[in-house]
Amino acid sequence: MSHRTYFAPHGGHPGQTELLSGRATFTESYAVIPKGVMRDIVTSRLPHWEATRAWIIARPMTGFAETFSQYVVEVLPGGGSDRPEPDAGAEGVLFVVDGAVTLTIEGTPHRLEPGGFAYIPPGTDWRLRNRGGAPARFHWIRKAYEPVDGLAAPRPVISSDREVAPDPMPGTNGAWATTRFVSPDDLSHDMHVTIVTMEPGACIPFLETHVMEHGLYVLEGKAAYRLNRDWVEVEAGDFMWLRAFCPQACYAGGPGRFRYLLYKDVNRHPRLRLGA
Template sequence: MSYAFPSGGLPDQTMDADGAAVFTPAYAVMPAITHRDIVTSYFPTWQKHRAWIFARPMTGFAETFAQYAVELFPGGGSAAPEPDREAQAVLFVAKGRARLSLGAERHELVPGSFVYLPAGAPWQIWNPHDEPCGFHWIRKRFVPAEGVSLPEPLITHEAEVPVAPMPDCGEAWGTQRFLDPLDLAYDFHVNIVTFRPGGRIPFAETHVMEHGLYVLQGTARYLLNQDWVEVGPGDFIWLRAFCPQACIATGDAPFRYLLYKDVNRHPSLGPLT
């Protein structure tokens, strides 16, 4: 299985700046062509790396999460990667290999590896190999709930997670759920959603969950609010709560994306902070 990941670089001077990138009050689309060297970020305590930040909490838009694509060059990584002790995380490896230390345990990560890291977990990540490693990093502050146990770390691989078909879809639409959707310890999910060619979301979903959606493979027409947009490998879609959405997979390959959503907690009724 191959997964899209930013390639960096810079388009040459023959390219036209007109494109499909858009930011609206309800959604944003950042096509793969926009993920270039000049928009990367660098972090304290990290070495030999670069990152594309696709989403961050923004008042009046999506407020629960941040989502990155991080590239580790050979020898790169961090012994103190997470600056916020209240932040939990998911890592999903798209290319290359990395070594994750979780407490005293070490784990070799490869393309398709999925890691859930609870808030406060002592973790490190390094690339001791000769080729760059690219992984997606999704961060969210953990919201504790009375009577609910704290979540445990999880390290798995997408090959170990079956595709669960959605009801009444003839297996044209399925989801790999890395975190148990019935386990209320988790206050967010990160899944891989797959549509076979021609598969679709057959209604305009409109719901409270925010989304970060990174296209791993394939193409589709995606409904965002009232607009149909064409999306493909490496494109990122950012949706605020209640933005209507649907899609129709196009082309000959499955349409697959990595999906974040916040779940399993009451909406806060207090002032936003």
């Protein structure tokens, strides 16, 4: 795949003369966090991370989306962490959108540049550093791993957007395709993080309504997205956060491709008892 650029927030603040109105929306079934909301004032510092801040754009919320958290993390040159993950039962996915980081897993370093992908299993010894001269920005998706008797936990995966050919949806002539970094047939994985690509004019031609929760971060382009009862316009840098069973569909607006990073929980029985 040819070189691509991905939108990444840089913070800052709007001027005092700008209007207060915007596209941010929070409803009973979805939220839209537009790129203009990701300012300095809404960042968090993280324990055991140096020269780092994060936009936390999703976290488990009872009665809404309960399975995952998602951050956009900014690491300045020389920054990073040797103790990044506080929860030994958490798995993670990293996807780099700007700059470069060195991810060390079980003592082996890997350089991740824009489009770089990493799946990190629970209990893994890993660390991350920015050894370059410019800030690095990446998505970090975290989920409590759900083990299954008789299934080994997944192994680490290091890949990139450039290395994986998109898988076209049937009957679309390649206008709608999904980049899959792990096999959907591998039941050791209980979440998928993929990239959806839609050519100008392509659409999701029905209202998807399903049990999986979603985080959708727009990497490139723009589209009109149907979320429950509403049509909303989204563009590169916007984040959509969907609870289970929120109806959804999409028209890609052009002039370029519409691409988004997609999280969903998969491959497990729903829990029937609270706390189980």
